[in-house]
Amino acid sequence: MRALLLEGGLTYRTDVPEPLLGAGEALIRLNLAGICATDLQLLNGYVGFSGVPGHEFVGVVAAVNEDKHRHWLGRRVVGSINIGCNHCETCMNQGPEHCLRRTVLGIRGKNGVFADYFSLPVDNLHVIPDDVSDREAVFTEPLAAALRVVEQLRSRPFGAVAVLGPGRLGLLIAKVLSLAGYQVTVLGRSEAALVLPRQWQLATALVAEVPDNGHDCVVDATGTPSGFAQALRILRPLGTLILKSTFSAQETIDLSKIVVAEIHVLGSRCGSFADALAVLRQKTVAVEELIDGCHALQDGLLAFEQASRRGVRKILLQPD
Structure with a gap:
């Protein structure tokens, strides 16, 4: 074959x-x-x-x-x-x-x-339900992964969440968090990267213009060591970092702020396919x-x- x-x-x-x-x-x-x-x-x-x-x-x-x-x-x-x-x-x-x-x-x-x-x-x-097309259903796995973030945050008192990385997965995470009632800001490296988030009625900002130590909760969906470093930079002491990135990195990553600022790090991976298919049927994403x-x-x-x-x-x- x-x-x-x-x-x-x-x-x-x-x-x-x-x-x-x-x-x-x-x-x-x-x-x-x-x-x-x-x-x-x-x-x-x-x-x-x-x-x-x-x-x-x-x-x-x-x-x-x-x-x-x-x-x-x-x-x-x-x-x-x-x-x-x-x-x-x-x-x-x-x-x-x-x-x-x-x-x-x-x-x-x-x-x-x-x-x-x-x-x-x-x-x-x-x-796959009959009213979900192939081009919609192919997003079931990443949408389930995005919904896992919502599930993990249910017991945490954050009203506002920054999602770093407006790419394939980051946009899905931002949208389902918004649908769940969170105040979401999508952070990107360029104005071009933020066009679609704005079309999805999501607040946006250039990450380079975001001040240090300004966010209680950040989701890193960049898939890059530099994105991880930016996420740490903008987190407040005692903030929560949700890692949605998997990457193979050769460069050194500075983890000192996690210790000094007592950052909570939460890994996030796979979610419910049944829940994702239900969202796809609703046509809300x-x-x-x-x-x-x-x-x-x-x-x-x-x-x-x-x-x-x-x-x-x-x-x-x-x-x-």
């Missing part, structure tokens, strides 16, 4: 074997996939992944290996990306997201979705406005090059 393969560098291949199904898995035919910041970081050596990358997808179930799952055949689906061992205490009590033996679709020990076909456990799948291009799988190298350009938001891949 055709696939993008990461082995030292990224290549387009036509000779990659179709995945063999494990117990409880489904074979899924790709309809549409999205390139995210984590995919770009994998090319820079993040977590040392090799194989087929990609984890944001819309697909159709083409095969299952157990009769009890035949009702999934032909269903249009998205799927959560963490696959736990299903035996440890973490899996039993909290779910697979923090299982120490987990694999992660297209990121850790599990081939991903930038291919004609890929596999996932049926338990990870969610049927104009996700399709984030799409800056769509390429055939065979043009995947060009798609990655475009996705890596500054100011480009969501680039999609499709089989043909």
Whole structure:
């Protein structure tokens, strides 16, 4: 089958074997996939992944290996990306997201979705409602990740939140926080980067003009060490930093303010797909406005090059 393969560098291949199904898995035919910041970081050596990358997808179930799952055949689906061992205490009590033996679709020990076909456990799948298009549904995973921030802040008394990084994920985070009642300011490096946030009726500011020590809560969605440093700069002592960035960095990062100012650091990762699909059905987040291009799988190298350009938001891949 055709696939993008990461082995030292990224290549387009036509000779990659179709995945063999494990117990409880489904074979899924790709309809549409999205390139995210984590995919770009994998090319820079993040977590040392090799194989087929990609984890944001819309697909159709083409095969299952157990009769009890035949009702999934032909269903249009998205799927959560963490696959736990299903035996440890973490899996039993909290779910697979923090299982120490987990694999992660297209990121850790599990081939991903930038291919004609890929596999996932049926338990990870969610049927896409008929009134949600493929171009909307491909945002389920990043929208779920954005909603995770809302969930984590529910018990915290912040009325105002700054979101640093008006890119693919940062805009989704800012919008769902705004819908949840927070006063949100989107911070970017250029006026051009702030055009779409303003169209979404979000307050904006240039991060370089934001004074030091002025915010109680900052979400870093930049995916860069420099963004992390800016987030620390603008936080008040005893403030809360929510890290939504994963990056492979070679440069030194100064963490002294976390200690001296007693900054609370909160990591944030995956969220509920069911909640994300519900938001997509409500049409309250104009996700399709984030799409800056769509390429055939065979043009995947060009798609990655475009996705890596500054100011480009969501680039999609499709089989043909």
